[in-house]
Amino acid sequence: MISKNRPVYLVTGGAGFIGSNFIKYLFARYGDDVSVINFDLLTYAGNLDNLKDCEDRPGYKFVKGDIASSEDVGRLFGEGRIDFVVNFAAESHVDRSIIDSSPFIRTNIAGTQALLDYSRNHGVKKFLQVSTDEVYGSLDGGGLFTEDTPLAPNSPYSASKASADMLARAAFKTYGSPVIITRCSNNYGPYQFPEKLIPLMIANIIKRKKLPVYGRGENVRDWLYVSDHCEAIDAALRLGSPGEVYNIGGNNEFKNIEIVNLIISIMASKGYPGGRDLIEFVQDRPGHDLRYAIDASKIRRELGFEPKVDFERGIAMTVDWYLNNQQWLMNIISGEYSRYYDELYLPKYKNAAQAKK
Numbered sequence: 001m002i003s004k005n006r007p008v009y010l011v012t013g014g015a016g017f018i019g020s021n022f023i024k025y026l027f028a029r030y031g032d033d034v035s036v037i038n039f040d041l042l043t044y045a046g047n048l049d050n051l052k053d054c055e056d057r058p059g060y061k062f063v064k065g066d067i068a069s070s071e072d073v074g075r076l077f078g079e080g081r082i083d084f085v086v087n088f089a090a091e092s093h094v095d096r097s098i099i100d101s102s103p104f105i106r107t108n109i110a111g112t113q114a115l116l117d118y119s120r121n122h123g124v125k126k127f128l129q130v131s132t133d134e135v136y137g138s139l140d141g142g143g144l145f146t147e148d149t150p151l152a153p154n155s156p157y158s159a160s161k162a163s164a165d166m167l168a169r170a171a172f173k174t175y176g177s178p179v180i181i182t183r184c185s186n187n188y189g190p191y192q193f194p195e196k197l198i199p200l201m202i203a204n205i206i207k208r209k210k211l212p213v214y215g216r217g218e219n220v221r222d223w224l225y226v227s228d229h230c231e232a233i234d235a236a237l238r239l240g241s242p243g244e245v246y247n248i249g250g251n252n253e254f255k256n257i258e259i260v261n262l263i264i265s266i267m268a269s270k271g272y273p274g275g276r277d278l279i280e281f282v283q284d285r286p287g288h289d290l291r292y293a294i295d296a297s298k299i300r301r302e303l304g305f306e307p308k309v310d311f312e313r314g315i316a317m318t319v320d321w322y323l324n325n326q327q328w329l330m331n332i333i334s335g336e337y338s339r340y341y342d343e344l345y346l347p348k349y350k351n352a353a354q355a356k357k
């Protein structure tokens with residue numbers, strides 16, 4: 001039941017990785033003083049198993065729907081008051097956007113505009129657009145992304161997220177909508193779909209499958225534990241100023257090969273040895289951004305947010321979570337995922353083998 005007295009959060013994409021962590025975060029922090037509507041289309045990445053512990057909360061409600069459908073969004077807003085919108089719903093994987101960009105254009109761009117329109121017409125108090133550092137492009141010559149770095153997206157995914165940011169900005173400038181944009185670096189932690197680097201490597205070591213490292217593994221990402229991202233979003237919603245952009249990052253830059261080697265050694269210490277022999281350097285991702293790194297001084301200075309989980313602890317907790325939740329993982333790997341995996345990776349392995357000859 002959604003109560004009239006509690007603030008009502010509309011969390012789109014709440015059945016995905018960060019969205020489900022954010023809903024848990026809200027209940028852990030505010031208990032039953034908040035109402036949360038999880039609005040999710042349940043694409044391949046949406047999984048209601050992530051939220052089993054929230055189902056009995058009096059303030060939790062799941063609504064299946066598509067943010068890019070004006071009908072679905074209109075029906076949702078017609079059902080009652082919404083105070084805060086946090087838009088996580090997106091197609092989120094770069095490699096999938098290279099195979100087929102169309103769902104990215106529809107969900108990430110048209111979907112964001114539909115939410116902005118209905119939020120404006122229904123007096124939403126704050127709209128937080130969850131964006132990514134990937135909209136800034138690649139740092140090839142050193143330095144850090146600040147909020148003033150020009151947008152220069154290089155993949156269909158990041159271009160669609162940059163488009164959404166522009167629409168969010170336009171809603172603020174044109175209509176005065178109370179829109180905030182956060183741009184976060186790479187997240188890791190529990191419930192991440194195993195198409196992404198860290199859970200993919202953990203899953204493949206468990207299954208003794210090859211570990212596909214793109215190019216030479218020299219690309220750098222700046223990693224943030226997911227609960228820190230959730231806390232930063234909460235701070236931006238409570239304290240952030242409409243029209244502002246806040247970068248969120250963890251000052252945790254690592255080359256991909258360093259991450260893979262670290263996971264291999266943690267897994268070996270947990271009874272899964274031999275990971276090093278599984279590494280396979282494969283054909284690089286087209287347009288692969290070399291380096292992302294965030295200057296997060298604005299959110300620290302203005303909103304007092306600082307990450308709590310250092311990388312060593314976060315990666316150990318993450319490996320433990322996947323080892324303790326292997327059924328969750330295997331349910332995903334045994335489904336549509338295996339078709340996707342073969343489509344993306346078999347040609348990469350074939351090309352790598354040919355290049356070796």
Ligand code: NAD
Nearest residue numbers: 013015016017018041042043045046066067089090092187
């Ligand atoms: P995810 O792929 O795990 O989850 C996306 C969720 O959105 C899924 O539950 C899916 O069912 C839902 N969804 C997709 N299309 C929808 C639609 N049309 N209508 C309603 N729901 C729909 O993604 P994630 O990793 O949790 O990322 C969440 C958000 O955070 C995204 O906007 C992403 O761009 C952003 N982000 C992610 C990272 C990261 O490292 N994962 C970093 C920075 C920003």
Ligand code: TYD
Nearest residue numbers: 094186195196197200212213214219221256
């Ligand atoms: P990913 O988790 O897809 O996040 P993003 O591309 O949004 O940063 O990839 C993180 C890094 O890991 C990126 O540089 C690509 C690389 N990568 C691999 O080397 N092998 C893989 O199988 C995957 C999925 C990613």
